[in-house]
Amino acid sequence: MTTTLLIASTNQxxxxxxxxxxxxxxxxxxxxxxxxxxxEVAETGATFAENARTKAAAYAVSSGLITIADDSGLEVDALGGRPGVLSARYGGDVPFAEKMRLILDELRDVAAPARTARFRCSIAVADPSGRIVCEADGVCEGTIAQEPFGEGGFxxxxxxxxxxxxETFGQLGPEVKDSLSHRANAFLQIIPYLRGLT
Structure with missing residues (x-):
């Protein structure tokens, strides 16, 4: 019998x-x-890991399925690590084009060498009782471009x-992104656990 794994996200x-x-x-x-x-499960944690655990546990209990959840975001060094855990809500309830514009405006006087940033991802897996059975963190280091480029990704x-x-993640194809992204780095760490489910 094949094990079913719920992906706890509405982000396509x-x-x-x-x-x-x-x-x-x-x-x-x-x-x-x-x-x-x-x-809906509120993301009220102070860290990506807290939010991932909360979502995995809540959706596992609600669905009765083994559940994988993540919380991830962008950390910009020149902005003191912002937007961080507030990445999805940064700048309010506006499209990501406006969120990106806000970050670029905040960085307008920051030279290229100081535009360092990273995507960070925490993944948690919960069993149907809501117990966290596996966790991992992944990071992808990089920089912030001067302008948005590319239509790919999200x-x-x-x-x-x-x-x-x-090139930006928006310009690189999904195969390249999937090989080096923060989510890929975290996911690779939980593969041994997931293989044990089969």
Whole structure:
């Protein structure tokens, strides 16, 4: 019998990445849109790890399924680590194009060498009782571009240039992003646990 794993996200970009990252595993992946409406879980933690644990546990109990959740965001050194855990809510309830513009405006007087940043991701897996059974953290270091470039990816991808590249995540294809992203780095650490489920 195949084990079912719920991806606790309504963000279709994240869901696509999880499907891609888990493609070699013998698991049946389902997203929240596959199982119907569920109560929203507030992300009130002070860290990405706290939010990932809270979401994984709550959605596992609600669904009765083993559940994987993540919380991730952008940390910009010249902004004291902002937007950090507030990445999705930075600048209020506005499209990501406006959130990116806000960050670029805040960095307008910051020279390229000081525009260092990272994407950080925390992943948690919970069993159907809500017990956290596996956790991992991943980071992708880079810099913030002068302007958004590219239509690919989602969120802040068009302004983030990973170290070793000259193009943003918005310009790089999903295969490249999936090989080096913060989410990929965290996911690789939990693969041994997920393989044990099959």
């Amino acid at each position: 970009g994240k869901v696509r990445e999880f499907y891609s990252l888990a493609s070699g595993l013998k698991l049946e992946l389902v997203s929240m849109s596959d199982i119907g409406p569920m109560p 969120g802040y991808d068009p302004v983030f240039v990973p170290n070793g590249y000259v």
